[in-house]
Amino acid sequence: MIFRSTAKLILFIIGLAPLTWLVTALTCDSIYGTMFMSVDPVQKLNRELGDWALIFLMVTLSVGPLSKILKRKNLIALRRMLGLLTYFYAVLHLTSYIIIDLQLDWHEFVKDVTKRNFIILGMTSVVLLTPLALTSNNISLKILGSKSWKKLHYLVYPAAIIAIIHFFMMIRADYHRPIMYASLLLALLIYRIWTIEIKNTKIISRFRSKI
Amino acid sequence: MIIRTPKSYDLKETSVTKEDIYFNRRKFLKSSLAAAASGFLGFCPSKNLQAEVQQLSYKTTKWGKTLKPSSFEAITSYNNFYEFGTDKSDPKKNSHLLKPKPWTIEVAGHVEKTGVFDFDELVEKKTLEERIYRMRCVEAWSMVIPWIGVPLNKIIKKLNPSSKAKFVGFTTLKDPTQMPMQNTNILDWPYVEGLRIDEAMNPLTLLAVGLYGKTMPNQNGAPIRLVVPWKYGFKGIKSIVKIEFLSHKPPSSWNIQAPQEYGFYSNVNPNRDHPRWSQKKERRITGQSGFAALFDDKIDTLLFNGYAEEVAHLYKDMDLIKFF
Numbered sequence: 160m161i162f163r164s165t166a167k168l169i170l171f172i173i174g175l176a177p178l179t180w181l182v183t184a185l186t187c188d189s190i191y192g193t194m195f196m197s198v199d200p201v202q203k204l205n206r207e208l209g210d211w212a213l214i215f216l217m218v219t220l221s222v223g224p225l226s227k228i229l230k231r232k233n234l235i236a237l238r239r240m241l242g243l244l245t246y247f248y249a250v251l252h253l254t255s256y257i258i259i260d261l262q263l264d265w266h267e268f269v270k271d272v273t274k275r276n277f278i279i280l281g282m283t284s285v286v287l288l289t290p291l292a293l294t295s296n297n298i299s300l301k302i303l304g305s306k307s308w309k310k311l312h313y314l315v316y317p318a319a320i321i322a323i324i325h326f327f328m329m330i331r332a333d334y335h336r337p338i339m340y341a342s343l344l345l346a347l348l349i350y351r352i353w354t355i356e357i358k359n360t361k362i363i364s365r366f367r368s369k370i
Numbered sequence: 371m372i373i374r375t376p377k378s379y380d381l382k383e384t385s386v387t388k389e390d391i392y393f394n395r396r397k398f399l400k401s402s403l404a405a406a407a408s409g410f411l412g413f414c415p416s417k418n419l420q421a422e423v424q425q426l427s428y429k430t431t432k433w434g435k436t437l438k439p440s441s442f443e444a445i446t447s448y449n450n451f452y453e454f455g456t457d458k459s460d461p462k463k464n465s466h467l468l469k470p471k472p473w474t475i476e477v478a479g480h481v482e483k484t485g486v487f488d489f490d491e492l493v494e495k496k497t498l499e500e501r502i503y504r505m506r507c508v509e510a511w512s513m514v515i516p517w518i519g520v521p522l523n524k525i526i527k528k529l530n531p532s533s534k535a536k537f538v539g540f541t542t543l544k545d546p547t548q549m550p551m552q553n554t555n556i557l558d559w560p561y562v563e564g565l566r567i568d569e570a571m572n573p574l575t576l577l578a579v580g581l582y583g584k585t586m587p588n589q590n591g592a593p594i595r596l597v598v599p600w601k602y603g604f605k606g607i608k609s610i611v612k613i614e615f616l617s618h619k620p621p622s623s624w625n626i627q628a629p630q631e632y633g634f635y636s637n638v639n640p641n642r643d644h645p646r647w648s649q650k651k652e653r654r655i656t657g658q659s660g661f662a663a664l665f666d667d668k669i670d671t672l673l674f675n676g677y678a679e680e681v682a683h684l685y686k687d688m689d690l691i692k693f694f
Binding site: 185186187188189190192193194195196197198199200201202204259262267270271275276277328329331332333334 | 440441443444447448452456458459511554556557627628645646647648650653655656657658659660661662663664665667668
């Protein structure tokens with residue numbers, strides 16, 4: 160129990176480090192004229208927040224398989240916070256786009272959301288993650304029951320696929336980073352399906368032996 | 371023999387500076403500082419191996435007298451020059467590999483004077499002038515840049531193209547040892563661009579060889595690049611090695627990459643959105659960093675980037691949405 164809470168505390172601090180760095184960098188740039196956030200901090204900030212949302216999403220999805228491979232079940236205890244950090248950065252990414260990039264120009268916002276596919280996909284991903292973030296607590300787990308709670312949380316996979324397509328679509332020429340994320344997600348999905356297959360065949364063989 | 375005990379105020383022989391060093395003390399200081407600095411540079415090669423830029427002499431012009439140029443730091447640290455990397459900070463880090471001197475430019479096609487020209491032959495030092503232009507990137511940000519260069523029409527007149535020349539095509543250097551990203555296939559190398567001959571002859575069109583009064587920094591397209599201020603920035607092809615006079619429309623790199631997104635003309639037009647984003651407004655990159663730049667108001671993008679008076683006649687009766 161102690162391990163879990165200390166680990167969670169450390170994870171929480173690590174999770175907030177990127178945001179702390181971005182704010183510090185902007186502050187340094189403002190006071191000392193440094194260029195940590197380049198001469199175009201609007202774009203830099205938005206890209207960084209999106210990147211961190213994707214990184215935390217990938218780490219969240221890796222926790223399950225990792226805990227099985229490393230045979231460390233207690234890793235699962237960290238998944239909820241990782242998921243919430245993902246949502247935190249995704250929301251900040253969206254917020255920075257609306258407030259800092261669009262400067263609250265709602266007319267442009269409506270146009271973007273109705274016309275521009277990569278923005279539609281990005282928003283869809285955040286929308287899909289919202290019920291997961293809202294139900295990331297024990298009360299919701301109790302109310303929903305573990306089965307339907309689990310079913311609901313499978314939404315993380317379509318959200319991840321859509322987020323990566325969103326990343327692909329905003330690239331002008333160099334696709335190596337979205338390809339990296341896509342490969343990792345593919346590997347995780349294959350692992351998931353593979354382990355489900357094994358479980359199913361076990362169940363089936365058990366069932367057959369009963370007959 | 372006099373035996374003398376040195377007084378405390380006596381100077382020792384070793385503390386006397388030799389006469390020649392004393393008289394050349396400034397030079398001595400400079401050279402020792404330079405030696406110390408060059409030793410220090412070894413630890414941070416990426417930033418300081420930048421090719422040296424030299425002062426140019428030029429005449430000033432009326433262009434951009436009322437505009438406030440973006441800082442030298444902004445212009446030279448925030449570049450799209452994919453030959454050196456796709457991040458905007460990459461060109462500054464990696465363009466030290468480019469050797470802009472000596473440099474030759476091939477002239478070919480429907481033109482009287484064909485052949486390979488030395489840089490200094492093509493660009494006469496006494497014809498240099500300063501043009502302060504707005505630069506609008508297709509990515510919806512912009513800068514104001516004090517270019518030094520020669521109007522392209524002066525060079526074209528000298529080369530004397532025939533009446534068959536309806537277009538001008540430009541090609542960037544292709545040499546992966548100098549331009550490392552050319553080892554990848556993110557774009558079709560070498561980078562190519564083109565203009566209609568009347569666009570090339572317009573007095574605004576510039577072959578730039580420098581900025582802020584000095585020779586062109588490598589990351590901005592040394593030693594010679596195109597500047598077409600009423601078009602999106604990517605039309606301004608960098609590090610040019612070939613100019614060709616053609617009877618047909620030449621290919622252009624971004625048009626090959628994504629024809630539905632980047633047209634041949636690529637005139638700045640707030641009414642014609644990029645398929646993925648709006649072109650109505652732009653972020654002016656001034657050189658300010660931090661929160662001030664983060665919350666700076668966007669400005670309205672102008673048709674032909676504010677140069678409509680000079681260039682609108684080139685596109686009379688043309689549907690600018692269709693021919694984007």
